[in-house]
Amino acid sequence: MPGPQKAKILQLIDxxxxxxxxxxxxxxxxxxGAANGTTKEAKRTYIQEQCEFLEKLRQQKIRQGRINILSMDAGVSNFAFSKMQLLYDDPLPKVLDWQKINLEEKFFQNLKKLSLNPAETSQLVFSLTEYLFQSTPIPDIFTIERQRARTMSSRHILEPxxxxxxxxxxxxxNLENKMKFTNKIQDAPKLQYMVCSSDPHRMTSYWCIPREETPTGSKKSKSNKHSKDSRIKLVKKIVSTSILNNSSISSTKLVEFTGIWNNRIRNALAKKKSFKLCDILEIQDNSGVRKDDDLADxxxxxxxxxxxxxxYESITELLNSTSLIKMQFQQVFEFCENKVQELKCLQNTYNTD
Incomplete structure (x- = not known):
């Protein structure tokens, strides 16, 4: 798609x-997945920024016939990442990789603990960056879960x-500079990907329905725990549903597991109903504590x-249709409303035991 038409899509959205x-x-x-501003002008700005980012991904998918995303939940002792691929003509993404790693055990010999030493941190993250590039295909986008901002004095912040x-x-x-440095080397294969700081609040609000009955006095602590438990439960349901062939639930499938992943999931489900996500991974000695929240996130x-x-692709298709402009805009918002209701129904389906 030529540049002017790309600009036209963004102009139509605006x-x-x-x-x-x-x-x-x-x-x-x-x-x-755009940030929700407090004013209409702020909302429009955030929507436009997110659409510009998603448009780059859409163009990448058109050129390659697929798009690959690797998302990370950062942690030193419990670093987790998931890698998925969406083909041009396939409605469901496929899981390519899913791991949890204790970075100190994997990249430091003799189980050395990471200290607040720039040289150690630099070496650890360099090793991690190289590890993320070992398997192909190279992602079109790396997302890293954004950590909460810390404004207190350093003596009040725990070292971990x-x-x-x-x-x-x-x-x-490192991820951004690896691409910049590599692309300056003459005759070296060019790298073309994006790096994004992914907002955990937007991810959580997209998937988890808040528990309204949480008592006001302990709302924050209980809602946080409920959200974590809900995310783990949701991922377990998504995983178990992905291997079932029952036509009544096929419409609720969100992702595909193939090959060895199918076997691991079936084995985990066969052993016990309340399986852990760790049970379906190829657990190694350097995988960290067997807990599921990092994998789920x-x-x-x-x-x-x-x-x-x-x-976003569905929205661009509506805006590229032959309908009148006013009707196109109406169809976009109807699509959004229907998508929200569809997601709520899906969440209710997954939240029923």
Missing amino acids: SCCQNAKSAQLKCLSFVI ILKVNILEQILFS SFLHCLSWMEWIKN
Whole structure:
């Protein structure tokens, strides 16, 4: 697709937003993973920024016939990542890789603990960056879960929290600079990918319905725990549903597992009903503590971006139709409203035992 037509898509989306109501903009923001501003102008700005990013991914998918996304949940002791691929003519993404790693055990000999030493951190993140490029295909986008901003004085911040924040920053920098450096080398194969800081709140709000009955007095702590438990439960349901062939649930499938992944999932389900996500991975000595929240978050971040690009593609198809402009805009917001309701129904389906 030539440049002017790409610009036309973004112009149409902006025109679509200009006369939209605040609730419509909020709905559109939700289905494409844009930040939700407090004013209509802010909403429009965030929508346009996200659409520009998604348009690059859409163009990449058109050129290659596929798109690959690798999403990471950063942690020193429990680093998790999920890698998925969406083919041009396939409605469901396929899981290519899914791992959890204790970075200290994997990249430091003699189980050395990472200290707040720039040389050690640099070496660790360099080794991690190289490891992420070992398997093909190279992702079209790397996403790293954004860590919470810390504004307190350093003596009030636990060292593990500092380490994770530093890890996120250096990993983001390494991934971007690896591409810049490689592409300056004459005759070297060119790298073309994007790096994105992925908002955990947007991912969580997309997948998890808040529990309204949470008591006000302990709302924050209980809602956080509920959200974590809900995400783990949701991923387990997505995983188990992916291997079933029952036509009544085929419409609720969100992802495909093939080959060895299918066998691992079936084995885990056959052993016990309440399986752990760790049970379906090829667990190694350097995989860290056997807990599921990091695996669930990396999986949902990756699946969220797959959903957002698919929703964006549907919106561009509506705007590229032969309908009148006003009707196109109406169809876009109807699509967004239907998508929200569809997702709520899907969440209710997965939340029923």
